[in-house]
């Protein structure tokens with residue numbers, strides 16, 4: 001199993017990174033202050049496909065995700081909505097989990113809230129102070145001193161001099177030793193929420209929650225850390241600095257995986273740009289399978305430029321596949337290609353597996369299915385009943401690996417009846433009557449195709 005490791009800049013054998021096929025995987029979870037957007041969906045669907053495939057291939061994966069339920073954005077939004085930060089966080093956490101369920105994401109072993117791990121966060125900050133990596137600014141908070149961590153920047157290949165260009169509000173302080181130093185604990189005067197700490201009441205910084213959580217569940221080192229590419233710096237760099245300084249062990253994670261950017265109409269998604277699409281808005285327009293197909297048809301590391309056109313292409317690709325599979329059920333006679341079918345399926349299965357084992361190359365895995373379908377379409381009715389059944393099973397299983405479901409609509413009885421009547425006219429060469437009934441079927445939203453096994457009915461696309 002080859003995986004591209006951001007840390008080394010090369011593909012590496014997962015076998016070398018793990019003992020007894022056990023994988024501890026941590027993926028940065030959401031900050032629950034708003035609805036999840038399609039960029040979030042891309043990352044979490046990608047990791048869902050990855051974990052499904054690893055488990056299918058015999059890896060024992062513990063998939064941990066954090067929930068950032070305390071943060072500046074949460075506090076700001078809660079004030080706007082005139083509710084407590086906790087109420088706001090719980091509301092959007094619920095929405096997030098329900099959206100993930102809708103998207104078919106069921107691979108996460110454990111979701112861990114930051115506020116449920118304040119004790120672990122404080123303990124890690126204490127270790128950092130003791131080791132000389134963190135310092136207190138009186139009346140302000142505890143900061144990580146990036147000058148004490150020699151390999152700061154090793155993941156993103158940045159230097160400490162560049163570290164200042166991505167600082168969030170919580171990390172601002174005029175009294176910091178280095179511009180890139182970030183807050184581990186922020187003291188609060190009277191504002192809520194606040195937790196007691198050895199330094200006074202306050203709240204944790206963003207980066208420290210992840211390493212406190214992973215240390216709690218995984219220990220100071222584990223196999224794979226994942227997340228969206230925009231978290232690489234400063235967030236993931238800070239995680240490395242914190243955990244490796246606290247434990248003195250390196251690396252924090254052996255393999256770092258990053259999912260590519262999602263753009264909408266060529267631009268970064270932003271509410272101000274008018275191109276912000278939430279998961280819920282997307283699902284009002286398209287079925288879940290479209291979202292999963294869109295993720296799978298791009299390699300997880302590649303950027304994706306989302307547009308309605310792209311979604312429509314995905315919809316028609318799934319529609320074509322679905323039609324093919326539905327038509328397979330019509331194959332009635334014995335085939336003359338049984339052994340050939342078996343051989344073709346074996347080869348396609350091999351291509352699918354090879355692609356998935358090569359850094360989860362889902363576009364190539366999908367291509368293996370499409371090549372097979374194109375090949376079988378040429379001599380479709382020669383497939384034979386037994387062959388058709390095997391092909392159907394094969395396609396459904398492979399798509400299931402990616403979490404993509406076919407659209408296999410039940411044709412209403414009424415339409416079937418009209419089609420039957422039309423078929424009688426047609427075989428009697430009463431073409432005017434049969435044509436009228438075709439139009440009737442089309443008016444009801446279905447297309448009819450005459451096949452050696454009788455009429456094949458299919459709902460017509462929206463176009």
Ligand SMILES: [Zn+2]
Nearest residue numbers: 028029210235
């Ligand atoms: Zn994170």
